[in-house]
Amino acid sequence: MRIFLTLTRRELAAFFVSVSGYVIIAAVTLLIGWSFVVLMTNLGSDPSPMPVTELFYRTYFFWLIVLLATPIITMRLFALEKFSGTFETLMTTPVSDLQVVAAKFTAAVIFYTVMWLPMLPCLFVVRHFTDQPGSLDPGTIGGMYLGVFLVGCLFLSLGCFASALSRSQMAAAMISFVLGVSLFSLGFLAQAITVAIQWKTRLLSYFGLFDQMNNFARGVVDTRTLIFYISLTLFFLFLTLRVVESRRWK
Amino acid sequence: MAMNENAMIEVKNLTKRYAGRTAVAGLSFTVARGEIVGLLGPNGAGKSTTMRILACYLPATSGTVRVAGFDVFYQSDEVRRRIGYMPENNPLYTEMRVREYLKFRARLKGLGWRRSRERVGTVMEQCGLTDVSRRIIGQLSKGYRQRVGMADALVHDPELIILDEPTIGLDPHQIRAVRQLIKSLAHAHTVLISTHILPEAEMMCNRMLIMYDGKILAADTPENLQRLVAGKSQIIVELAAPATVLRECWSQVPEIEHFDVSASEGEFQRCALTPRDGLDLRPMIFALALRNGWVLRELTRNRHSLEDIYVQVTQPSEEEEEES
Numbered sequence: 001m002r003i004f005l006t007l008t009r010r011e012l013a014a015f016f017v018s019v020s021g022y023v024i025i026a027a028v029t030l031l032i033g034w035s036f037v038v039l040m041t042n043l044g045s046d047p048s049p050m051p052v053t054e055l056f057y058r059t060y061f062f063w064l065i066v067l068l069a070t071p072i073i074t075m076r077l078f079a080l081e082k083f084s085g086t087f088e089t090l091m092t093t094p095v096s097d098l099q100v101v102a103a104k105f106t107a108a109v110i111f112y113t114v115m116w117l118p119m120l121p122c123l124f125v126v127r128h129f130t131d132q133p134g135s136l137d138p139g140t141i142g143g144m145y146l147g148v149f150l151v152g153c154l155f156l157s158l159g160c161f162a163s164a165l166s167r168s169q170m171a172a173a174m175i176s177f178v179l180g181v182s183l184f185s186l187g188f189l190a191q192a193i194t195v196a197i198q199w200k201t202r203l204l205s206y207f208g209l210f211d212q213m214n215n216f217a218r219g220v221v222d223t224r225t226l227i228f229y230i231s232l233t234l235f236f237l238f239l240t241l242r243v244v245e246s247r248r249w250k
Numbered sequence: 251m252a253m254n255e256n257a258m259i260e261v262k263n264l265t266k267r268y269a270g271r272t273a274v275a276g277l278s279f280t281v282a283r284g285e286i287v288g289l290l291g292p293n294g295a296g297k298s299t300t301m302r303i304l305a306c307y308l309p310a311t312s313g314t315v316r317v318a319g320f321d322v323f324y325q326s327d328e329v330r331r332r333i334g335y336m337p338e339n340n341p342l343y344t345e346m347r348v349r350e351y352l353k354f355r356a357r358l359k360g361l362g363w364r365r366s367r368e369r370v371g372t373v374m375e376q377c378g379l380t381d382v383s384r385r386i387i388g389q390l391s392k393g394y395r396q397r398v399g400m401a402d403a404l405v406h407d408p409e410l411i412i413l414d415e416p417t418i419g420l421d422p423h424q425i426r427a428v429r430q431l432i433k434s435l436a437h438a439h440t441v442l443i444s445t446h447i448l449p450e451a452e453m454m455c456n457r458m459l460i461m462y463d464g465k466i467l468a469a470d471t472p473e474n475l476q477r478l479v480a481g482k483s484q485i486i487v488e489l490a491a492p493a494t495v496l497r498e499c500w501s502q503v504p505e506i507e508h509f510d511v512s513a514s515e516g517e518f519q520r521c522a523l524t525p526r527d528g529l530d531l532r533p534m535i536f537a538l539a540l541r542n543g544w545v546l547r548e549l550t551r552n553r554h555s556l557e558d559i560y561v562q563v564t565q566p567s568e569e570e571e572e573e574s
Contacts, residue, residue: 089342
Protein backbone atom coordinates (compact mmCIF):
# COMPACT_ATOMS: atom_id res chain seq x y z
CA MET A 1 0.00 0.00 0.00
CA ARG A 2 2.85 2.33 0.88
CA ILE A 3 4.47 1.63 -2.44
CA PHE A 4 1.16 2.20 -4.20
CA LEU A 5 0.84 5.63 -2.59
CA THR A 6 4.43 6.53 -3.42
CA LEU A 7 3.87 5.58 -7.04
CA THR A 8 0.56 7.41 -7.28
CA ARG A 9 2.13 10.53 -5.86
CA ARG A 10 4.88 10.48 -8.42
CA GLU A 11 2.45 9.92 -11.28
CA LEU A 12 0.29 12.77 -10.13
CA ALA A 13 3.32 15.00 -9.71
CA ALA A 14 4.34 14.15 -13.26
CA PHE A 15 0.97 15.47 -14.47
CA PHE A 16 1.25 18.71 -12.61
CA VAL A 17 4.96 19.33 -13.05
CA SER A 18 4.80 19.16 -16.81
CA VAL A 19 3.20 21.81 -18.97
CA SER A 20 1.03 19.23 -20.70
CA GLY A 21 -1.11 18.77 -17.60
CA TYR A 22 -1.98 22.44 -17.50
CA VAL A 23 -2.56 22.54 -21.24
CA ILE A 24 -5.13 19.78 -20.91
CA ILE A 25 -6.85 21.54 -18.02
CA ALA A 26 -6.85 24.86 -19.90
CA ALA A 27 -8.27 23.30 -23.05
CA VAL A 28 -10.98 21.50 -21.14
CA THR A 29 -11.88 24.65 -19.21
CA LEU A 30 -12.18 26.48 -22.50
CA LEU A 31 -14.45 23.82 -23.96
CA ILE A 32 -16.61 23.67 -20.85
CA GLY A 33 -16.92 27.44 -20.76
CA TRP A 34 -17.73 27.63 -24.41
CA SER A 35 -20.41 24.97 -24.29
CA PHE A 36 -21.83 26.68 -21.24
CA VAL A 37 -22.08 29.98 -23.05
CA VAL A 38 -23.77 28.32 -26.03
CA LEU A 39 -26.15 26.57 -23.71
CA MET A 40 -27.09 29.75 -21.90
CA THR A 41 -27.72 31.60 -25.13
CA ASN A 42 -29.99 28.84 -26.36
CA LEU A 43 -31.85 28.69 -23.09
CA GLY A 44 -32.35 32.42 -23.18
CA SER A 45 -34.13 32.25 -26.51
CA ASP A 46 -36.35 29.21 -25.92
CA PRO A 47 -37.00 27.43 -22.64
CA SER A 48 -36.49 23.72 -22.18
CA PRO A 49 -38.05 21.27 -19.74
CA MET A 50 -34.79 19.40 -19.21
CA PRO A 51 -32.47 19.95 -16.27
CA VAL A 52 -29.39 22.00 -17.08
CA THR A 53 -27.07 19.09 -16.47
CA GLU A 54 -28.85 17.00 -19.07
CA LEU A 55 -28.76 19.82 -21.52
CA PHE A 56 -25.09 20.01 -20.97
CA TYR A 57 -24.59 16.39 -21.92
CA ARG A 58 -26.67 16.86 -25.00
CA THR A 59 -23.92 19.09 -26.31
CA TYR A 60 -21.29 17.21 -28.20
CA PHE A 61 -18.63 19.18 -26.40
CA PHE A 62 -18.96 16.87 -23.47
CA TRP A 63 -18.16 13.81 -25.51
CA LEU A 64 -15.46 15.66 -27.32
CA ILE A 65 -13.79 16.38 -24.00
CA VAL A 66 -14.07 12.80 -22.81
CA LEU A 67 -12.95 11.27 -26.09
CA LEU A 68 -10.06 13.64 -26.65
CA ALA A 69 -8.79 14.33 -23.17
CA THR A 70 -8.63 10.77 -21.90
CA PRO A 71 -6.18 9.51 -24.54
CA ILE A 72 -3.98 12.52 -23.90
CA ILE A 73 -4.03 11.95 -20.17
CA THR A 74 -3.20 8.28 -20.43
CA MET A 75 -0.84 8.17 -23.37
CA ARG A 76 2.12 9.05 -21.16
CA LEU A 77 1.57 6.47 -18.47
CA PHE A 78 3.39 3.45 -19.85
CA ALA A 79 4.56 4.52 -23.28
CA LEU A 80 6.82 7.29 -22.07
CA GLU A 81 8.40 5.11 -19.41
CA LYS A 82 9.05 2.39 -21.94
CA PHE A 83 10.46 4.88 -24.38
CA SER A 84 12.80 6.58 -21.94
CA GLY A 85 13.82 3.32 -20.28
CA THR A 86 12.60 4.26 -16.81
CA PHE A 87 10.22 1.35 -17.04
CA GLU A 88 13.24 -0.87 -16.57
CA THR A 89 14.37 0.91 -13.42
CA LEU A 90 10.80 0.88 -12.15
CA MET A 91 10.19 -2.81 -12.74
CA THR A 92 13.49 -3.90 -11.24
CA THR A 93 12.53 -2.50 -7.86
CA PRO A 94 10.45 -4.77 -5.64
CA VAL A 95 7.11 -3.41 -6.84
CA SER A 96 4.39 -5.65 -8.20
CA ASP A 97 2.85 -5.18 -11.62
CA LEU A 98 -0.54 -4.71 -10.00
CA GLN A 99 0.75 -1.83 -7.87
CA VAL A 100 2.16 -0.11 -10.93
CA VAL A 101 -1.02 -0.45 -12.98
CA ALA A 102 -3.24 0.57 -10.09
CA ALA A 103 -1.11 3.59 -9.24
CA LYS A 104 -1.00 4.84 -12.80
CA PHE A 105 -4.72 4.41 -13.25
CA THR A 106 -5.51 6.08 -9.94
CA ALA A 107 -3.32 9.05 -10.78
CA ALA A 108 -5.04 9.40 -14.15
CA VAL A 109 -8.47 9.26 -12.51
CA ILE A 110 -7.49 11.91 -9.97
CA PHE A 111 -6.20 14.17 -12.71
CA TYR A 112 -9.36 13.59 -14.70
CA THR A 113 -11.51 14.53 -11.73
CA VAL A 114 -9.52 17.71 -11.17
CA MET A 115 -9.90 18.50 -14.84
CA TRP A 116 -13.70 18.55 -14.46
CA LEU A 117 -13.72 20.93 -11.55
CA PRO A 118 -14.20 24.09 -13.69
CA MET A 119 -17.65 22.71 -14.41
CA LEU A 120 -18.80 23.45 -10.87
CA PRO A 121 -18.63 27.26 -11.10
CA CYS A 122 -20.74 27.09 -14.27
CA LEU A 123 -23.42 25.25 -12.39
CA PHE A 124 -23.29 27.73 -9.56
CA VAL A 125 -23.76 30.53 -12.02
CA VAL A 126 -26.94 28.83 -13.21
CA ARG A 127 -28.12 28.30 -9.68
CA HIS A 128 -27.46 31.88 -8.75
CA PHE A 129 -29.29 33.43 -11.66
CA THR A 130 -32.33 31.18 -11.97
CA ASP A 131 -35.38 31.61 -9.80
CA GLN A 132 -36.31 27.94 -10.04
CA PRO A 133 -34.62 25.96 -7.27
CA GLY A 134 -35.61 22.73 -9.00
CA SER A 135 -33.41 23.37 -11.98
CA LEU A 136 -30.41 22.11 -10.10
CA ASP A 137 -30.82 19.81 -7.18
CA PRO A 138 -27.98 17.97 -5.46
CA GLY A 139 -29.22 14.62 -6.72
CA THR A 140 -28.93 15.64 -10.33
CA ILE A 141 -25.49 17.11 -9.80
CA GLY A 142 -24.36 14.05 -7.88
CA GLY A 143 -25.70 11.75 -10.57
CA MET A 144 -24.02 13.81 -13.21
CA TYR A 145 -20.66 13.71 -11.48
CA LEU A 146 -20.97 9.99 -10.91
CA GLY A 147 -21.63 9.64 -14.61
CA VAL A 148 -18.68 11.77 -15.57
CA PHE A 149 -16.52 9.79 -13.20
CA LEU A 150 -17.62 6.39 -14.45
CA VAL A 151 -17.36 7.27 -18.13
CA GLY A 152 -13.94 8.73 -17.37
CA CYS A 153 -12.78 5.59 -15.57
CA LEU A 154 -13.83 3.48 -18.51
CA PHE A 155 -12.05 5.61 -21.06
CA LEU A 156 -8.99 6.01 -18.88
CA SER A 157 -8.71 2.26 -18.44
CA LEU A 158 -8.92 1.98 -22.22
CA GLY A 159 -6.14 4.53 -22.44
CA CYS A 160 -4.00 2.65 -19.91
CA PHE A 161 -4.36 -0.46 -21.97
CA ALA A 162 -3.37 1.34 -25.16
CA SER A 163 -0.41 2.98 -23.47
CA ALA A 164 0.83 -0.34 -22.11
CA LEU A 165 0.74 -1.77 -25.62
CA SER A 166 3.02 0.77 -27.19
CA ARG A 167 6.36 2.46 -26.78
CA SER A 168 5.20 5.55 -28.62
CA GLN A 169 2.95 8.08 -26.94
CA MET A 170 1.44 9.07 -30.26
CA ALA A 171 0.51 5.49 -31.09
CA ALA A 172 -0.90 5.01 -27.59
CA ALA A 173 -3.08 8.10 -27.96
CA MET A 174 -4.33 7.00 -31.35
CA ILE A 175 -5.10 3.46 -30.24
CA SER A 176 -7.07 4.66 -27.24
CA PHE A 177 -8.86 7.29 -29.30
CA VAL A 178 -9.93 4.72 -31.88
CA LEU A 179 -11.02 2.28 -29.18
CA GLY A 180 -12.90 5.04 -27.41
CA VAL A 181 -14.70 6.27 -30.51
CA SER A 182 -15.64 2.71 -31.45
CA LEU A 183 -17.07 2.06 -28.03
CA PHE A 184 -18.94 5.33 -28.12
CA SER A 185 -20.47 4.71 -31.53
CA LEU A 186 -21.68 1.20 -30.63
CA GLY A 187 -24.67 2.81 -28.97
CA PHE A 188 -25.60 4.66 -32.15
CA LEU A 189 -25.29 1.43 -34.05
CA ALA A 190 -28.10 0.05 -31.92
CA GLN A 191 -30.36 2.87 -32.99
CA ALA A 192 -29.45 2.43 -36.61
CA ILE A 193 -30.39 -1.27 -36.80
CA THR A 194 -33.55 -1.32 -34.74
CA VAL A 195 -35.32 -3.41 -37.37
CA ALA A 196 -32.79 -6.19 -37.13
CA ILE A 197 -32.82 -9.14 -34.77
CA GLN A 198 -33.92 -8.35 -31.26
CA TRP A 199 -31.06 -9.69 -29.11
CA LYS A 200 -28.42 -7.95 -31.16
CA THR A 201 -30.10 -4.60 -30.74
CA ARG A 202 -30.48 -5.21 -27.07
CA LEU A 203 -26.86 -6.19 -26.70
CA LEU A 204 -25.74 -3.12 -28.55
CA SER A 205 -28.03 -0.86 -26.61
CA TYR A 206 -26.16 -1.80 -23.43
CA PHE A 207 -23.25 0.00 -24.98
CA GLY A 208 -25.27 3.15 -25.53
CA LEU A 209 -22.98 5.41 -23.57
CA PHE A 210 -24.81 8.45 -24.79
CA ASP A 211 -28.20 7.37 -23.45
CA GLN A 212 -26.71 6.12 -20.21
CA MET A 213 -25.06 9.45 -19.70
CA ASN A 214 -28.39 11.18 -20.17
CA ASN A 215 -29.83 9.04 -17.42
CA PHE A 216 -27.03 10.03 -15.11
CA ALA A 217 -27.59 13.66 -15.98
CA ARG A 218 -31.23 13.32 -15.04
CA GLY A 219 -30.12 11.94 -11.72
CA VAL A 220 -31.12 8.37 -12.54
CA VAL A 221 -28.54 5.87 -11.38
CA ASP A 222 -29.27 2.51 -12.89
CA THR A 223 -27.41 -0.42 -11.29
CA ARG A 224 -27.11 -2.10 -14.67
CA THR A 225 -25.18 0.84 -16.05
CA LEU A 226 -23.16 1.04 -12.87
CA ILE A 227 -22.13 -2.59 -13.17
CA PHE A 228 -21.56 -2.16 -16.88
CA TYR A 229 -19.09 0.68 -16.38
CA ILE A 230 -17.30 -0.82 -13.42
CA SER A 231 -16.91 -4.25 -14.98
CA LEU A 232 -15.73 -2.86 -18.31
CA THR A 233 -13.22 -0.64 -16.53
CA LEU A 234 -11.93 -3.56 -14.52
CA PHE A 235 -11.76 -5.65 -17.67
CA PHE A 236 -9.50 -3.15 -19.42
CA LEU A 237 -7.37 -2.74 -16.32
CA PHE A 238 -7.02 -6.49 -16.21
CA LEU A 239 -5.90 -6.47 -19.84
CA THR A 240 -3.40 -3.75 -19.00
CA LEU A 241 -2.04 -5.84 -16.18
CA ARG A 242 -1.67 -8.81 -18.50
CA VAL A 243 0.21 -6.68 -21.02
CA VAL A 244 2.56 -5.41 -18.31
CA GLU A 245 3.09 -8.95 -17.06
CA SER A 246 3.61 -10.23 -20.57
CA ARG A 247 7.27 -9.30 -20.59
CA ARG A 248 7.78 -12.12 -18.11
CA TRP A 249 6.54 -14.81 -20.44
CA LYS A 250 7.29 -13.31 -23.80
CA MET B 251 19.67 -28.02 -5.74
CA ALA B 252 23.06 -27.64 -4.15
CA MET B 253 23.69 -24.07 -3.21
CA ASN B 254 27.01 -22.49 -2.81
CA GLU B 255 26.88 -20.49 0.39
CA ASN B 256 29.42 -18.01 -0.77
CA ALA B 257 28.06 -17.39 -4.25
CA MET B 258 26.24 -14.15 -4.93
CA ILE B 259 25.38 -14.95 -8.51
CA GLU B 260 25.02 -18.42 -9.92
CA VAL B 261 24.25 -18.69 -13.58
CA LYS B 262 23.79 -22.11 -15.15
CA ASN B 263 23.31 -22.76 -18.84
CA LEU B 264 21.54 -19.49 -19.31
CA THR B 265 20.08 -19.04 -22.76
CA LYS B 266 18.05 -16.12 -24.00
CA ARG B 267 16.50 -16.09 -27.44
CA TYR B 268 14.69 -13.17 -28.93
CA ALA B 269 12.58 -13.76 -31.97
CA GLY B 270 15.02 -15.23 -34.44
CA ARG B 271 18.17 -14.27 -32.56
CA THR B 272 20.09 -15.86 -29.73
CA ALA B 273 21.48 -13.16 -27.45
CA VAL B 274 22.91 -15.42 -24.77
CA ALA B 275 23.85 -19.02 -25.48
CA GLY B 276 24.43 -21.43 -22.62
CA LEU B 277 26.14 -19.05 -20.26
CA SER B 278 27.46 -20.33 -16.92
CA PHE B 279 29.38 -18.46 -14.29
CA THR B 280 29.44 -17.71 -10.59
CA VAL B 281 30.32 -14.59 -8.75
CA ALA B 282 31.36 -14.82 -5.11
CA ARG B 283 30.31 -12.34 -2.45
CA GLY B 284 32.44 -9.23 -2.29
CA GLU B 285 33.90 -9.59 -5.75
CA ILE B 286 33.99 -6.87 -8.37
CA VAL B 287 33.44 -8.61 -11.63
CA GLY B 288 33.62 -7.05 -15.05
CA LEU B 289 31.52 -8.33 -17.89
CA LEU B 290 33.49 -7.40 -20.92
CA GLY B 291 32.70 -7.70 -24.57
CA PRO B 292 31.99 -5.84 -27.75
CA ASN B 293 28.58 -4.32 -28.37
CA GLY B 294 25.94 -6.94 -28.92
CA ALA B 295 27.80 -9.66 -27.05
CA GLY B 296 24.87 -10.23 -24.70
CA LYS B 297 26.11 -8.27 -21.70
CA SER B 298 23.01 -6.16 -21.26
CA THR B 299 20.70 -9.09 -21.79
CA THR B 300 22.51 -11.06 -19.11
CA MET B 301 22.24 -8.14 -16.72
CA ARG B 302 18.57 -7.63 -17.44
CA ILE B 303 17.91 -11.26 -16.65
CA LEU B 304 19.89 -10.94 -13.42
CA ALA B 305 17.84 -7.87 -12.54
CA CYS B 306 14.57 -9.79 -13.12
CA TYR B 307 13.52 -7.55 -15.99
CA LEU B 308 13.60 -10.23 -18.66
CA PRO B 309 12.89 -13.91 -18.27
CA ALA B 310 15.44 -16.48 -19.40
CA THR B 311 14.54 -18.80 -22.24
CA SER B 312 16.24 -21.64 -20.39
CA GLY B 313 18.74 -22.23 -17.64
CA THR B 314 18.73 -21.10 -14.04
CA VAL B 315 19.91 -17.89 -12.49
CA ARG B 316 20.20 -17.45 -8.75
CA VAL B 317 21.05 -14.29 -6.92
CA ALA B 318 21.92 -14.64 -3.25
CA GLY B 319 20.38 -18.10 -3.45
CA PHE B 320 17.05 -16.92 -4.83
CA ASP B 321 15.79 -17.81 -8.25
CA VAL B 322 15.31 -14.72 -10.40
CA PHE B 323 12.13 -16.03 -11.93
CA TYR B 324 10.33 -17.70 -9.05
CA GLN B 325 11.58 -15.49 -6.22
CA SER B 326 11.86 -12.32 -8.18
CA ASP B 327 10.71 -10.13 -5.28
CA GLU B 328 13.43 -11.40 -2.98
CA VAL B 329 16.03 -10.90 -5.67
CA ARG B 330 14.87 -7.39 -6.52
CA ARG B 331 15.06 -6.43 -2.87
CA ARG B 332 18.72 -7.38 -2.87
CA ILE B 333 19.97 -5.78 -6.04
CA GLY B 334 20.70 -2.27 -7.15
CA TYR B 335 20.53 -2.08 -10.90
CA MET B 336 21.51 0.75 -13.19
CA PRO B 337 20.49 0.05 -16.78
CA GLU B 338 22.39 1.13 -19.84
CA ASN B 339 21.98 4.85 -20.63
CA ASN B 340 20.86 5.41 -17.07
CA PRO B 341 17.19 6.35 -17.51
CA LEU B 342 15.88 8.81 -14.91
CA TYR B 343 12.74 10.83 -14.35
CA THR B 344 14.12 14.06 -15.68
CA GLU B 345 11.39 16.25 -14.26
CA MET B 346 12.20 15.36 -10.66
CA ARG B 347 14.74 16.91 -8.34
CA VAL B 348 17.72 14.87 -7.22
CA ARG B 349 16.76 14.42 -3.60
CA GLU B 350 13.13 13.92 -4.46
CA TYR B 351 14.01 11.24 -6.99
CA LEU B 352 16.31 9.36 -4.67
CA LYS B 353 13.75 9.50 -1.91
CA PHE B 354 11.08 8.22 -4.25
CA ARG B 355 13.33 5.37 -5.30
CA ALA B 356 14.22 4.56 -1.71
CA ARG B 357 10.55 4.36 -0.82
CA LEU B 358 9.85 2.13 -3.81
CA LYS B 359 12.57 -0.18 -2.64
CA GLY B 360 10.72 -0.57 0.62
CA LEU B 361 12.66 1.73 2.92
CA GLY B 362 10.72 3.43 5.67
CA TRP B 363 10.38 7.18 5.89
CA ARG B 364 13.16 7.73 8.41
CA ARG B 365 15.47 5.16 6.90
CA SER B 366 15.06 6.48 3.38
CA ARG B 367 15.87 9.99 4.54
CA GLU B 368 19.00 8.76 6.20
CA ARG B 369 20.11 6.60 3.27
CA VAL B 370 19.45 9.33 0.71
CA GLY B 371 21.71 11.62 2.69
CA THR B 372 24.41 8.97 2.83
CA VAL B 373 24.39 8.07 -0.85
CA MET B 374 24.26 11.69 -1.93
CA GLU B 375 27.41 12.29 0.04
CA GLN B 376 28.98 9.10 -1.27
CA CYS B 377 28.26 10.04 -4.87
CA GLY B 378 29.05 13.74 -4.49
CA LEU B 379 25.52 14.94 -5.08
CA THR B 380 25.01 17.07 -2.01
CA ASP B 381 25.57 20.31 -3.92
CA VAL B 382 22.93 19.52 -6.52
CA SER B 383 20.33 17.92 -4.26
CA ARG B 384 17.71 20.50 -5.18
CA ARG B 385 18.43 20.69 -8.88
CA ILE B 386 16.15 19.20 -11.51
CA ILE B 387 17.69 16.05 -12.93
CA GLY B 388 16.96 17.07 -16.52
CA GLN B 389 19.19 20.10 -16.12
CA LEU B 390 22.18 18.26 -14.75
CA SER B 391 25.27 17.38 -16.74
CA LYS B 392 25.76 13.83 -17.88
CA GLY B 393 28.35 13.16 -15.19
CA TYR B 394 25.96 14.21 -12.45
CA ARG B 395 23.14 12.20 -13.94
CA GLN B 396 25.34 9.16 -13.94
CA ARG B 397 26.02 9.75 -10.27
CA VAL B 398 22.31 10.04 -9.61
CA GLY B 399 21.87 6.66 -11.30
CA MET B 400 24.60 5.18 -9.15
CA ALA B 401 23.16 6.73 -6.01
CA ASP B 402 19.83 5.18 -6.93
CA ALA B 403 21.44 1.76 -7.31
CA LEU B 404 23.04 2.15 -3.89
CA VAL B 405 20.24 3.75 -1.98
CA HIS B 406 18.78 0.63 -0.37
CA ASP B 407 22.23 -0.71 0.46
CA PRO B 408 21.86 -3.78 -1.76
CA GLU B 409 23.99 -6.90 -1.57
CA LEU B 410 24.54 -6.93 -5.29
CA ILE B 411 25.06 -3.93 -7.51
CA ILE B 412 24.65 -4.34 -11.23
CA LEU B 413 25.89 -1.48 -13.37
CA ASP B 414 25.45 -1.60 -17.11
CA GLU B 415 28.08 0.58 -18.79
CA PRO B 416 28.49 2.98 -15.87
CA THR B 417 31.13 5.14 -17.52
CA ILE B 418 29.77 5.40 -21.02
CA GLY B 419 29.78 8.94 -22.39
CA LEU B 420 31.69 10.48 -19.49
CA ASP B 421 34.83 12.55 -19.71
CA PRO B 422 38.09 11.13 -18.29
CA HIS B 423 37.77 13.08 -15.08
CA GLN B 424 34.28 11.80 -14.44
CA ILE B 425 35.30 8.29 -15.37
CA ARG B 426 37.97 8.44 -12.72
CA ALA B 427 35.44 9.57 -10.13
CA VAL B 428 33.04 6.77 -11.03
CA ARG B 429 35.88 4.28 -10.91
CA GLN B 430 36.88 5.43 -7.45
CA LEU B 431 33.33 5.12 -6.31
CA ILE B 432 33.01 1.58 -7.63
CA LYS B 433 36.28 0.58 -6.02
CA SER B 434 35.08 1.96 -2.72
CA LEU B 435 32.12 -0.42 -2.89
CA ALA B 436 34.29 -3.51 -2.80
CA HIS B 437 33.96 -5.88 0.17
CA ALA B 438 30.71 -4.45 1.44
CA HIS B 439 28.95 -5.17 -1.84
CA THR B 440 29.26 -7.49 -4.75
CA VAL B 441 29.53 -5.52 -7.97
CA LEU B 442 28.92 -6.63 -11.53
CA ILE B 443 29.90 -4.10 -14.16
CA SER B 444 29.58 -4.36 -17.88
CA THR B 445 31.83 -2.44 -20.17
CA HIS B 446 33.36 -2.62 -23.56
CA ILE B 447 36.28 -0.49 -22.47
CA LEU B 448 39.11 -2.68 -21.47
CA PRO B 449 41.44 -0.54 -19.33
CA GLU B 450 38.45 0.29 -17.23
CA ALA B 451 37.72 -3.32 -16.41
CA GLU B 452 41.40 -3.91 -15.89
CA MET B 453 41.52 -1.19 -13.27
CA MET B 454 38.31 -1.85 -11.40
CA CYS B 455 37.72 -5.57 -11.38
CA ASN B 456 39.02 -8.51 -9.43
CA ARG B 457 37.85 -10.79 -12.14
CA MET B 458 36.80 -10.40 -15.73
CA LEU B 459 34.42 -12.39 -17.85
CA ILE B 460 35.05 -11.83 -21.51
CA MET B 461 31.89 -12.32 -23.48
CA TYR B 462 31.46 -12.64 -27.16
CA ASP B 463 28.44 -13.66 -29.15
CA GLY B 464 26.49 -14.78 -26.09
CA LYS B 465 29.24 -16.97 -24.67
CA ILE B 466 32.00 -16.53 -22.14
CA LEU B 467 35.34 -16.88 -23.83
CA ALA B 468 37.60 -16.29 -20.90
CA ALA B 469 37.09 -15.77 -17.19
CA ASP B 470 39.94 -14.98 -14.90
CA THR B 471 41.70 -12.23 -12.98
CA PRO B 472 43.25 -9.50 -15.11
CA GLU B 473 46.71 -10.71 -14.05
CA ASN B 474 46.09 -14.29 -15.10
CA LEU B 475 44.66 -13.23 -18.39
CA GLN B 476 47.75 -11.19 -18.92
CA ARG B 477 49.98 -14.13 -18.16
CA LEU B 478 48.09 -16.03 -20.80
CA VAL B 479 49.70 -14.00 -23.51
CA ALA B 480 52.83 -12.88 -21.70
CA GLY B 481 54.88 -15.50 -23.55
CA LYS B 482 54.58 -13.41 -26.65
CA SER B 483 55.84 -10.17 -25.14
CA GLN B 484 58.44 -8.26 -27.06
CA ILE B 485 61.47 -6.17 -26.19
CA ILE B 486 62.10 -3.03 -28.16
CA VAL B 487 65.68 -1.74 -28.31
CA GLU B 488 67.07 1.25 -30.12
CA LEU B 489 70.83 1.25 -30.46
CA ALA B 490 73.35 3.26 -32.40
CA ALA B 491 75.19 0.43 -34.15
CA PRO B 492 75.47 -0.97 -37.67
CA ALA B 493 72.55 -3.15 -38.59
CA THR B 494 74.71 -6.05 -39.72
CA VAL B 495 76.61 -6.15 -36.44
CA LEU B 496 73.35 -6.14 -34.53
CA ARG B 497 71.88 -8.95 -36.60
CA GLU B 498 75.00 -10.95 -36.01
CA CYS B 499 74.83 -10.21 -32.31
CA TRP B 500 71.17 -11.16 -31.81
CA SER B 501 71.49 -14.40 -33.68
CA GLN B 502 74.14 -15.51 -31.23
CA VAL B 503 71.93 -15.10 -28.18
CA PRO B 504 70.11 -18.37 -27.57
CA GLU B 505 67.34 -16.73 -25.49
CA ILE B 506 66.09 -14.78 -28.49
CA GLU B 507 63.56 -16.69 -30.48
CA HIS B 508 63.00 -14.14 -33.15
CA PHE B 509 64.35 -10.70 -33.98
CA ASP B 510 63.70 -7.91 -36.37
CA VAL B 511 66.04 -5.01 -37.10
CA SER B 512 64.94 -1.87 -38.91
CA ALA B 513 66.60 1.49 -39.47
CA SER B 514 65.57 4.41 -37.30
CA GLU B 515 66.69 8.05 -37.56
CA GLY B 516 70.42 8.69 -37.87
CA GLU B 517 72.57 5.77 -37.02
CA PHE B 518 70.03 4.24 -34.68
CA GLN B 519 68.58 0.84 -35.36
CA ARG B 520 65.29 -0.31 -33.96
CA CYS B 521 65.18 -3.94 -32.94
CA ALA B 522 62.16 -5.94 -31.88
CA LEU B 523 63.20 -9.04 -29.99
CA THR B 524 60.96 -11.91 -29.03
CA PRO B 525 62.46 -13.78 -26.09
CA ARG B 526 61.89 -17.43 -25.36
CA ASP B 527 59.37 -18.17 -22.53
CA GLY B 528 58.79 -14.53 -21.71
CA LEU B 529 62.28 -14.05 -20.28
CA ASP B 530 63.39 -10.56 -19.39
CA LEU B 531 66.39 -9.77 -21.60
CA ARG B 532 66.81 -6.14 -20.65
CA PRO B 533 69.78 -6.44 -18.24
CA MET B 534 71.61 -8.56 -20.78
CA ILE B 535 71.02 -6.01 -23.52
CA PHE B 536 72.18 -3.17 -21.35
CA ALA B 537 75.37 -5.05 -20.53
CA LEU B 538 75.89 -5.75 -24.22
CA ALA B 539 75.51 -2.10 -25.16
CA LEU B 540 77.89 -1.09 -22.43
CA ARG B 541 80.49 -3.59 -23.52
CA ASN B 542 80.39 -2.49 -27.13
CA GLY B 543 80.09 1.21 -26.36
CA TRP B 544 76.83 1.56 -28.30
CA VAL B 545 74.55 4.40 -27.46
CA LEU B 546 71.31 3.01 -26.06
CA ARG B 547 68.30 5.20 -26.69
CA GLU B 548 65.36 2.99 -25.84
CA LEU B 549 64.85 -0.23 -23.99
CA THR B 550 61.30 -1.29 -23.28
CA ARG B 551 59.42 -4.43 -22.64
CA ASN B 552 56.24 -4.42 -24.56
CA ARG B 553 53.87 -5.95 -22.04
CA HIS B 554 50.83 -7.33 -23.67
CA SER B 555 47.95 -5.46 -22.32
CA LEU B 556 44.55 -6.96 -21.88
CA GLU B 557 43.64 -5.22 -25.04
CA ASP B 558 45.58 -7.83 -26.94
CA ILE B 559 43.85 -10.62 -25.10
CA TYR B 560 40.58 -8.98 -25.71
CA VAL B 561 41.18 -8.55 -29.39
CA GLN B 562 42.57 -12.03 -29.60
CA VAL B 563 39.60 -13.74 -28.01
CA THR B 564 36.93 -11.63 -29.56
CA GLN B 565 38.28 -11.65 -33.06
CA PRO B 566 37.02 -10.70 -35.51
CA SER B 567 35.56 -7.76 -33.66
CA GLU B 568 34.95 -4.26 -34.91
CA GLU B 569 37.76 -1.76 -35.02
CA GLU B 570 35.94 0.66 -32.78
CA GLU B 571 36.36 -1.64 -29.80
CA GLU B 572 40.11 -1.39 -29.93
CA GLU B 573 40.21 2.32 -30.08
CA SER B 574 38.40 3.16 -26.93
